[in-house]
Amino acid sequence: PQDGQKVRFLGINTPEVQHRDKPADAGGDEAKRWLQAKLLNKRVRLELANEKTDKYGRTLAHLFTENKEHINLQLVTAGLAAVNIYPENLLYVSELVEAEERAEKAHLGIWQQPQYQPQSVNSLSESKPIGWTRxxxxxxxxxxxxKSIYLEFSDHFQARIEKQWLTLFPDVNDYNGKTIEVRGWINKSNDRLSMLIRHPSAIKFR
Known part of the structure; x- marks a missing residue:
């Protein structure tokens, strides 16, 4: 990467650090310190996917050190990041999902923080949760x-899957009547809360 080039880690969501008047997310400072210790003044290799940049002009990549350490995967393994897959970028999906399951089971990093515990549909408030939510x-x-398939949980909450990505999912009818967990960001539209699900890794049977 060039000096000053901004890189966004593919396949994962790391907690936000403090930015202006917005406080840091739980685990944000810990992830930042981990990355500084790992990467500051070090050479890295970027592996790009089909989508090269995001809407902010940041390079989308998997990072590897000279010792072939996969930084995206290590962040998930340490419980410092959650998996967040975009259908355009499917590199290393199985490795990331397996690492997340192990970290979550072991209550590492963010998985022991109250903000990262699942909440029930009935407990969702109209003032939508801030940030990534389970x-x-x-x-x-x-x-x-x-254009979409909607998994209806209640009069107030639904999860949306775009039809263009349906081939990545099992038969959506398998979700009907089942208790599941969905992970992502909640939006509010027409007095309803909705979560866009881009990949089946964001849905867990419970």
């Missing part, structure tokens, strides 16, 4: 529109 509930119906 929601658990029973899928009571599945609805289809021209």
């Amino acid at each position: 929601v658990v509930g029973r899928v009571v119906a599945i609805k289809t529109t021209n």
Whole structure:
């Protein structure tokens, strides 16, 4: 990478550090210190995927050290990041998901923080949760529109899967009537809370 080049880690979501008047997310400072100790003044190799940059102009990449350490994967392994897969960038998905399952099971890093514990659909408030969220509930119906499939949990919350990515998912009817956890960011639209699910790794049977 060039000096001053901004890189966003592919396949993961790390907690935010303090920015202006926004406080750091739980685990944000710990992840920053880990990265500084690992990478400051070190040479790294970037492995790019199909999508080269995000909307902010940051390079999207998997980072590797000269010792062939996969930094994205190590952050997840240490419990310092959660998996966040975009369908355009499917490199190392199975490795990342397996590492997350191990870290979560061992309650490492963010997985021991209250902010990263799942909350029930019934406990969601109209003032939407800030940041990345885990929601658990029973899928009571599945609805289809021209572009999306909706997993309906209640009158107030739904998870949306875009039809263009359906080939990545198992049969969505398998979710109907089941208690599942969905992971991601909640948006509010027309007095309803909705979460966009881009990849099946963001859905867990409970």
